[in-house]
Amino acid sequence: MSQNGPNGKMSIGSLQNLLADWGNIEYCVPAAFTGATGNSRGDKDGSLASFPLFTVTGDVIIRLFGVCTVDLAGASGTVEVGTVLSTANIIAQTTATDLDAGDLWHDNSPDNNVELDTVAAKKFLVNGATIKEKVATTDIASGNIYYVCGWYPLSYDGMVKSAVV
Numbered sequence: 657m658s659q660n661g662p663n664g665k666m667s668i669g670s671l672q673n674l675l676a677d678w679g680n681i682e683y684c685v686p687a688a689f690t691g692a693t694g695n696s697r698g699d700k701d702g703s704l705a706s707f708p709l710f711t712v713t714g715d716v717i718i719r720l721f722g723v724c725t726v727d728l729a730g731a732s733g734t735v736e737v738g739t740v741l742s743t744a745n746i747i748a749q750t751t752a753t754d755l756d757a758g759d760l761w762h763d764n765s766p767d768n769n770v771e772l773d774t775v776a777a778k779k780f781l782v783n784g785a786t787i788k789e790k791v792a793t794t795d796i797a798s799g800n801i802y803y804v805c806g807w808y809p810l811s812y813d814g815m816v817k818s819a820v821v
Contacts, residue, residue, distance in 0.1 A: 678719055678806025684709045684818040685802040691730055691795030698796035700733065709737065709803055710787040714813035719776040719806040720746055720787070722761035728752040728799030734792045739781070743790040746779060752796045761801065786819065
């Protein structure tokens with residue numbers, strides 16, 4: 657694992673100490689949205705319209721948020737984070753153009769770069785699941801978000817891993 661976090665400023669160890677009550681920390685740092693390209697992240701009708709972020713095995717409790725690093729663009733495109741059974745049960749659907757560089761994203765109203773750590777709600781995920789980012793309405797042509805997932809295992813095989821390698 658890299659010594660620098662996704663923002664290049666804080667080491668993984670420093671962030672883990674800061675978020676100690678979050679248990680384990682897993683990052684997902686996908687490539688930028690390129691929805692104008694077929695079957696890419698951001699193409700609402702393509703094979704990656706539901707983009708895999710994290711693979712969950714067993715039973716876990718998670719807290720998840722996104723950090724926008726480049727303004728999202730794409731008319732009235734929407735983005736949400738959830739599972740196959742409920743695509744917006746982790747982060748509610750948000751208009752993509754409301755997500756600007758530096759925003760912290762944990763609900764349908766993106767915030768500035770400062771927020772209470774308690775706003776990222778704890779969620780139970782059981783029987784394994786894939787946490788996905790879903791794009792709808794129109795394509796998201798450009799921009800980027802990376803994700804941070806704090807998690808605790810509840811079962812002997814409980815684990816969260818980034819689906820992006």
